[in-house]
Amino acid sequence: MAEVKLFGCWYSPYSRRVEMALKLKGVEYEYIEEDLSNKSPLLLKYNPIHKKVPVLLHNGKPIAESSIIIEYIDETWEGPSILPKDPYERAMARFWVKFIDEKCAVGMLKACTSSGEEGEKAKKEAAQLIQFLEEELKGKKFFGGDNIGLVDISANFIGYWFGIIQELKGQELLTKEKFPNFCEWVNEYVNNKFIKENLPLKDKMIEILKAFL
CATH class of the missing domain: 1.20.1050.10 (Glutathione S-transferase Yfyf (Class Pi); Chain A, domain 2)
Structure with a gap:
């Protein structure tokens, strides 16, 4: 099974977007809660440019920015389409x-x-x-x-x-x-x-x- 991890923050609407996309597709993932006032070394490693959540880690490869992550999820996994086909x-x-x-x-x-x-x-x-x-x-x-x-x-x-x-x-x-x-x-x-x-x-x-x- 592909290893999927999500670095997020429970009150962030951007993190919640990605969680919704993963759940719509039925993707199993490990959720890692970030303290935005004390960001973890892993978050800074995987998103060194923006230093923000969410970050999706798929087979060790990080993807940042919620809208980009959602498109990646839609294209990578089977399940209901999130983006239109047309x-x-x-x-x-x-x-x-x-x-x-x-x-x-x-x-x-x-x-x-x-x-x-x-x-x-x-x-x-x-x-x-x-x-x-x-x-x-x-x-x-x-x-x-x-x-x-x-x-x-x-x-x-x-x-x-x-x-x-x-x-x-x-x-x-x-x-x-x-x-x-x-x-x-x-x-x-x-x-x-x-x-x-x-x-x-x-x-x-x-x-x-x-x-x-």
Whole structure:
């Protein structure tokens, strides 16, 4: 059997993405929890450039960056497809993952952590970003259609983590009135049996996020 290890952190949405991909494919793996305030020599050895989790180790060969790891998992193991088969749809899935990581997650976090005039501006900008996702989800259950796919897994921060941050900050950036399609996706996502089993416990996340915020 191929040796598979995952260096991760339980509260990291990026680590959780990779765990979901491994479990969707039915891959057996050893999970190694990292203390991000005191990173292990092995993590630094296997990811010397970014020095971050997650890192997948397959037969002694390390792969870093969650979206790259997920694609590798999808191409390496049998099981349900995570990326679409159609080349155009695969390209679009990659586009939305990049948009979520580089635009949405950053903008939504800024909207919740900024105050005053800067905070109001950040909220407007975040709302504009979410509107793009709102349009993309029109007529869909998930980004991948009827089934969980690459974009859904990659949007876990805005589907779960961000909701807890909003609660802690007493804000309501995402409302059903403004974003009905997006909010319906969030509801489907967090209540999906597979997803629910692979999300960190809310009480534990509240403790971590309180310290972060």
